[in-house]
Amino acid sequence: MTNRIPASLALPALALLALAAAPAHAKKTKTHTETCHASSEAEVARQFDRWNASLATLDPDKVVARYAPVSILLPTVSNTPRTTPELRKDYFTMFLQKKPQGVIDSRQIQIGCNSAIDAGIYTFTFGDGSKVQARYTFTYGWNGKDWLITSHHSSAMPEQQAK
Numbered sequence: 653m654t655n656r657i658p659a660s661l662a663l664p665a666l667a668l669l670a671l672a673a674a675p676a677h678a679k680k681t682k683t684h685t686e687t688c689h690a691s692s693e694a695e696v697a698r699q700f701d702r703w704n705a706s707l708a709t710l711d712p713d714k715v716v717a718r719y720a721p722v723s724i725l726l727p728t729v730s731n732t733p734r735t736t737p738e739l740r741k742d743y744f745t746m747f748l749q750k751k752p753q754g755v756i757d758s759r760q761i762q763i764g765c766n767s768a769i770d771a772g773i774y775t776f777t778f779g780d781g782s783k784v785q786a787r788y789t790f791t792y793g794w795n796g797k798d799w800l801i802t803s804h805h806s807s808a809m810p811e812q813q814a815k
Contacts, residue, residue: 686765686766688765688766689765689766689794691763691768691794692763693761693763695799696761696763696768696770696792696799697756697759697761697770699718699768699770699790699792699799699801700754700756700770700774700790702718703715703718703790703801704753704754706718707748707752707753707754708753710748710751711748712741712744712745712748713741715740715744715748716737716740716741716744718800718801719737719740719800719801719802719804720793720795720800720801720802721737722802723735723800723801723802723803723804724802724803724804725739725740725743725801725803725804726803726804726805726806726807727743727747727804727806728784728786728806728807728808729747730743730746750778750779750780751778751779752776752777752778752779753776753777754774754775754776755774755775755776755777756772756773756774757772757773757774757775757785758772758773759771759772759773760772766793766794767791767792767793767794767802768791768792768799769789769790769791769792770788770789770790770792771787771788771789771790772787772788773785773786773787773788773809774786774788774806784808785809786806786807786808786809787806787807787808787809788804788805788806789803789804789805790803790804791803791804
């Protein structure tokens with residue numbers, strides 16, 4: 653006696669057998685196409701100006717609005733990574749009490765497809781006249797209508813500047 657697969661199941665069974673025997677790299681993949689936002693160094697540089705203008709409002713919500721919902725802030729004067737809007741607001745509520753305003757001293761900008769990096773040195777002047785120079789990196793992502801900060805790292809200069 654021969655075991656036979658009924659004709660109605662033969663093709664589905666063969667298809668399953670073929671899929672099981674196919675190498676992993678032969679699986680179908682989805683094609684992803686992306687339209688890149690045309691940008692320039694000047695446009696990316698303006699993002700710092702927009703962020704700095706939000707600091708001038710002294711409103712932490714306006715500063716936090718410059719960050720993508722999923723982003724990270726590694727601030728100069730806090731050991732806590734700020735990974736949520738609430739944590740970023742907590743930091744800026746404290747930081748804005750100093751009335752900071754930043755100026756870019758030097759920078760390098762790199763532009764990718766819907767992303768950009770602005771890194772360099774900036775100096776903050778505070779309401780009491782004191783100044784602090786720090787290194788920074790902003791990464792930006794284009795969300796289809798606006799550039800938002802996806803990561804922001806700021807750290808104090810490790811070496812004292814000669815006076």
